[in-house]
Amino acid sequence: MNGSSDHPELEKPGQRSAMQPIPETPDDPGSQALSDALRSSFKIIRVVMIALLVVFLFSGFFTVGTQEKAVILRFGKPVGTGERALLGPGFHWAFPYPIDEYVKIPVGQLQTVNSSIGWYATSPGAEAAQNEPPPRPSLNPATDGYVLTGDENIIHVRGTLLYRITEPGLRYTFDFTNTQAHVQNSFDNALLYAAAGFKVDDALTRDVAGFRDRVRARLNDLVAQYQLGITVDQINVQAIPPRQLTAAFAAVLEADVRRGKVLNDARSYENQTVSRARSEAQARINTGENERNRMVKEINAEAGRFTAFLPKYKANPRSFIEQRQIEVLQRVLTNVAEPLILTRRSDGKPHEIRLQLNQEQRPPKLPEAPKDEH
Amino acid sequence: MKRNALNITVGIVLFVIFVLLLFVFQVRTTQVAVVTTFGKATRPVTNAGAYFRWPWPIQEVHKFDERIHNFESKFEQVLTPDGYSLLIMVYAGWNISRPDVFFPRFGDSIQQAEENLEQVVRNAYSGVVGKHPFSHFISTDEKELKFVEIEQEILKRIQDDTKASGFGIDIKFLGIKKLGLPEGVTQLVFERMQSERQLQENRIKFEGERMAENIRSAANLESAKLLTEADAQASRIRSQGELEAAKSYEVFQKEPELANLLLKLTSLEMFLKGRTTLILDEGTPPLDLLKMTGRKQP
Numbered sequence: 001m002n003g004s005s006d007h008p009e010l011e012k013p014g015q016r017s018a019m020q021p022i023p024e025t026p027d028d029p030g031s032q033a034l035s036d037a038l039r040s041s042f043k044i045i046r047v048v049m050i051a052l053l054v055v056f057l058f059s060g061f062f063t064v065g066t067q068e069k070a071v072i073l074r075f076g077k078p079v080g081t082g083e084r085a086l087l088g089p090g091f092h093w094a095f096p097y098p099i100d101e102y103v104k105i106p107v108g109q110l111q112t113v114n115s116s117i118g119w120y121a122t123s124p125g126a127e128a129a130q131n132e133p134p135p136r137p138s139l140n141p142a143t144d145g146y147v148l149t150g151d152e153n154i155i156h157v158r159g160t161l162l163y164r165i166t167e168p169g170l171r172y173t174f175d176f177t178n179t180q181a182h183v184q185n186s187f188d189n190a191l192l193y194a195a196a197g198f199k200v201d202d203a204l205t206r207d208v209a210g211f212r213d214r215v216r217a218r219l220n221d222l223v224a225q226y227q228l229g230i231t232v233d234q235i236n237v238q239a240i241p242p243r244q245l246t247a248a249f250a251a252v253l254e255a256d257v258r259r260g261k262v263l264n265d266a267r268s269y270e271n272q273t274v275s276r277a278r279s280e281a282q283a284r285i286n287t288g289e290n291e292r293n294r295m296v297k298e299i300n301a302e303a304g305r306f307t308a309f310l311p312k313y314k315a316n317p318r319s320f321i322e323q324r325q326i327e328v329l330q331r332v333l334t335n336v337a338e339p340l341i342l343t344r345r346s347d348g349k350p351h352e353i354r355l356q357l358n359q360e361q362r363p364p365k366l367p368e369a370p371k372d373e374h
Numbered sequence: 375m376k377r378n379a380l381n382i383t384v385g386i387v388l389f390v391i392f393v394l395l396l397f398v399f400q401v402r403t404t405q406v407a408v409v410t411t412f413g414k415a416t417r418p419v420t421n422a423g424a425y426f427r428w429p430w431p432i433q434e435v436h437k438f439d440e441r442i443h444n445f446e447s448k449f450e451q452v453l454t455p456d457g458y459s460l461l462i463m464v465y466a467g468w469n470i471s472r473p474d475v476f477f478p479r480f481g482d483s484i485q486q487a488e489e490n491l492e493q494v495v496r497n498a499y500s501g502v503v504g505k506h507p508f509s510h511f512i513s514t515d516e517k518e519l520k521f522v523e524i525e526q527e528i529l530k531r532i533q534d535d536t537k538a539s540g541f542g543i544d545i546k547f548l549g550i551k552k553l554g555l556p557e558g559v560t561q562l563v564f565e566r567m568q569s570e571r572q573l574q575e576n577r578i579k580f581e582g583e584r585m586a587e588n589i590r591s592a593a594n595l596e597s598a599k600l601l602t603e604a605d606a607q608a609s610r611i612r613s614q615g616e617l618e619a620a621k622s623y624e625v626f627q628k629e630p631e632l633a634n635l636l637l638k639l640t641s642l643e644m645f646l647k648g649r650t651t652l653i654l655d656e657g658t659p660p661l662d663l664l665k666m667t668g669r670k671q672p
Contacts, residue, residue, distance in 0.1 A: 076402030077422040098400070117552050138561040141449060141461050141554045148553055150514035153570075154563050174404050174441065176467075181444040185465040189549040196512040196553075197519050200567075226467060226547045244564050248571035255575045259582030266586035270593035277597025281604030288608025292615025299619040302640075306626060306633055313632045321635060328639050329658070338651040341661055353653065 060093045062102055067109045069169060073101045078170065086168050105169040110162050110233060113180060117188045118145045118157040118195075120243065135243040146242065147192055153200035154242050159215065161187050162234040172229035182228055190218040191237070203239050205253065212237045396429040406440040408473035409433050418474040436477055438484075442467040442546055445488060447495050449552055458508040461554035462499055464528065466491075467546040475542030487543065491536070498531040511553060525549055 064070045070087040072079045072094045079085060086105075094100035121143040126132045139146055139154070146154045163183065165172045172179050194214040195203060203211045216235050223230055241249040313320045342353075401407045401419050409417040409425075411433050419425055420440070427433045449463040468491065470476045480487045502524060510520035529548040536543055555563065626633035646652065654661055 073403060073422075075422075075424040076400050076405070078403055101402075137564070138557045139554075140557055145552070146554065146560075148512045148555070150512050150519070152512065152563070153567055154555075154560060177439060177441045177443050182442070182467060185444065185446070185549060185551055188551050189465075192550060192553060193521055196521055197514065197516065199514055222549065242564065242567075245567055245571065248568050248575075252571050252575045252578065255578040255582075259578050259585075262582045262586045263589070266589035270589050270596075273590075273593040273597050274600070277600040280597075281600045284601070284604040284608045285611065288611040292611050292618075295612075295615045296618045296622075299622040302636065303622045303625045306629075306636060309632060309636065310629055313629065317631070324635065324639055328643055332643060332646040333652070335647060336652045340651065340653045342653060342655055 056096055060096050060100070061091065062094070063091055064089050064104065067106060068104050069107045069167070070102050070104045071170065071173075073103060074099060076101070078174075083168050085170065103173060105165060105173050107165050107167050107169045110164060111180075113161045113163070113184050113187060115157070115159045115161075115187050115191055116145075116184055118147050118191055120144045120146070120156055137244065139242070147195040149195050149200045149203055150197050151199045155195065155200060155203060155239055156242060157191050157195060157203075157237060157239045159187065159191060159235060159237040161219070161232065161236075163230045163232050166229050166231045169229060171227055176228075179228065179230075182226060183223075183230060186219055186222040186226065186228065189222060190215045193218045195239075200241075204241060204249070208237075208239070211239065397426055398424055399427055399435045400424050401437065404439060404441050405437050406470055406473045407435050407437045408477045409435055410477070415474045415477050418472060420471075420473070436473070436482060438470045438473055438476065438482075440469055442469045443484065443488075445491060445495070446551060447492060447499070449554065450496065451556065452500050452503040454503060454506060454508045454511075456507040456509075459556050459559065460503060460508065460511065461552070461556065462503060462550060463552035464495060464499055464525075464548055465551045466495065466529075466532070466548040468543050469546065470542060471544035472542035475540055477542075479540060479542060487541065490539075490541065491532075491543070494532055494535045494539070495528075498528045498535065502527045502531060521550070 062070070064087055066089045068089070070092065071085050072087070072092075074095070086107075087102075092102070094102050120135070120139070122132050145156070147157050149155055161183070176182055194211055198207075198211055198214070212235060215237055216232065219232055219235070222228075223232065309320070340353075399407070401422050401424075403422040405422070407419040407425075408415050409419065409427055411417075411428070412431075413434075416433075427435055445466045445468055447462075447464045447466075449461050451459050451461050454460055470487075476487070480490070505527075506520060506524055509515075509518050510524060513519040525548055529545060532548065533545050536545060
């Protein structure tokens with residue numbers, strides 16, 4: 001027993017000397033049991049030691065996710081410089097602490113920062129429930145945020161900024177105690193700066209996109225200047241008039257809309273009137289054209305007839321006239337509704353004829369319906 | 375014998391570790407340190423890595439966070455030279471650049487450093503704001519707006535002051551976080567804004583009506599013009615027709631009497647086209663035939 005110990009360094013000398021007398025009484029079953037128990041507990045300790053060593057070595061393994069990178073610090077200093085210090089996604093190993101230390105950097109992950117100035121005192125809960133406290137006549141600088149516009153008006157603005165850490169991300173991770181706070185301050189400054197150069201109507205309604213662009217440009221300037229090591233992905237900006245003046249601002253917008261409607265009405269009147277005038281003008285021109293054509297045609301027809309009759313007339317003017325006269329009378333008489341032929345009285349006195357000129361009261365013996373023209 | 379060698383090895387390893395712990399210290403990439411010899415700052419360490427030192431009580435190592443801290447001032451009232459009261463809050467990024475200067479002044483306390491910084495910052499922005507009229511802070515005129523210049527001036531002043539008073543810190547950047555007006559003034563601003571809104575509302579209204587009126591009258595004018603032009607063109611066309619007709623009239627000059635006769639006949643026919651009552655003398659041919667028979671009868 002005493003010679004078979006595999007790990008003598010695990011046993012303290014005091015223990016050994018205490019255990020020496022045990023084999024002198026081998027028949028004692030109690031001692032036997034004790035020595036068995038000790039031996040098995042040594043085995044357990046040995047296993048535990050090996051396990052601890054393995055755990056110690058394996059604690060150097062770590063995984064890097066797809067959305068992140070990692071850096072190993074050896075004695076507190078990054079291993080490699082710039083891009084080469086970065087470990088990509090996968091399985092890695094580093095010496096256990098205190099030699100090495102690894103730091104994960106969430107490169108590529110979208111991060112969100114909200115602006116902290118520019119909005120009146122409220123809470124998301126109250127806002128969602130539309131249960132905000134009514135506005136007081138003035139703004140308390142300690143609680144109510146607002147910004148001043150270039151034309152000395154007060155408006156509320158707030159925004160959400162989405163950004164990513166730009167690779168390698170060492171500066172973002174190691175050079176600031178609280179990078180998010182710096183990002184937020186830059187964002188606040190950008191909102192303040194953009195408002196300071198904008199007219200109130202442009203910021204609120206007329207040039208909302210321009211306002212946002214100005215915020216973004218300023219933010220990018222600051223990010224570059226402060227070397228925050230981020231890339232701005234998206235900016236949302238909301239700007240509203242002070243709640244104390246909601247009605248007044250709404251009235252202006254409404255007037256604007258109404259003006260648009262009035263102008264539209266006027267423009268449609270313009271369209272209608274002008275196009276009506278245009279078609280009327282065309283019609284008048286067409287009428288003129290028609291009249292010209294008819295006139296020319298008639299005169300030509302007349303001239304044709306004249307030329308046709310001319311030889312006959314020349315041959316015997318008198319009989320030609322009579323013939324024409326008879327022809328015409330013939331045609332006329334067939335059309336005439338009521339021909340009256342007056343014979344000469346035998347006494348040579350003239351006839352007396354009475355005419356009733358009102359055609360409506362003409363006796364209805366006529367075959368046609370009475371007409372008011374003649 | 376074998377056991378002894380092993381014991382000695384273990385002993386040496388333990389001893390080496392002990393010595394290393396006593397004589398070596400580590401500075402992380404985010405840290406700077408200062409080594410003090412008998413309590414006096416003797417050696418700053420600004421680069422990360424492992425360094426030698428004498429064990430306590432000869433030398434001690436004080437480590438500091440080297441990263442850029444975020445400082446935000448209070449929101450305080452300052453006066454512009456043109457009499458405006460302005461509330462201003464600034465933020466700054468600063469870090470410990472010279473631990474050997476920082477340590478004797480503030481010890482290990484970042485907080486104490488920030489309290490001192492607060493004082494310096496306040497002096498700086500009061501001084502700078504006192505030189506700029508209100509229109510340099512907010513203006514629609516890009517030339518008048520001196521926002522960035524003001525920030526630079528404040529930063530410059532703080533940098534100079536902290537250097538002069540030996541803070542051992544570096545101000546990396548500075549910006550205005552908030553601008554405001556005293557509470558009472560906001561109410562006055564609201565009143566002014568209210569009346570401006572009203573003015574604008576009226577202006578928009580009248581402008582709209584005026585523009586609409588202009589459009590309408592322009593439309594009327596335009597259509598009148600179109601019609602006049604059309605009338606002019608139509609009469610031009612008609613006179614063209616008359617001109618053409620006049621050419622044809624020349625034919626009638628060959629025998630004016632016949633022309634007259636034909637014209638008369640045509641107009642007679644036209645005239646009697648409707649339902650007419652015609653009273654004729656029996657002498658009119660061809661009715662003169664009736665007269666001959668009538669004379670025979672009695």
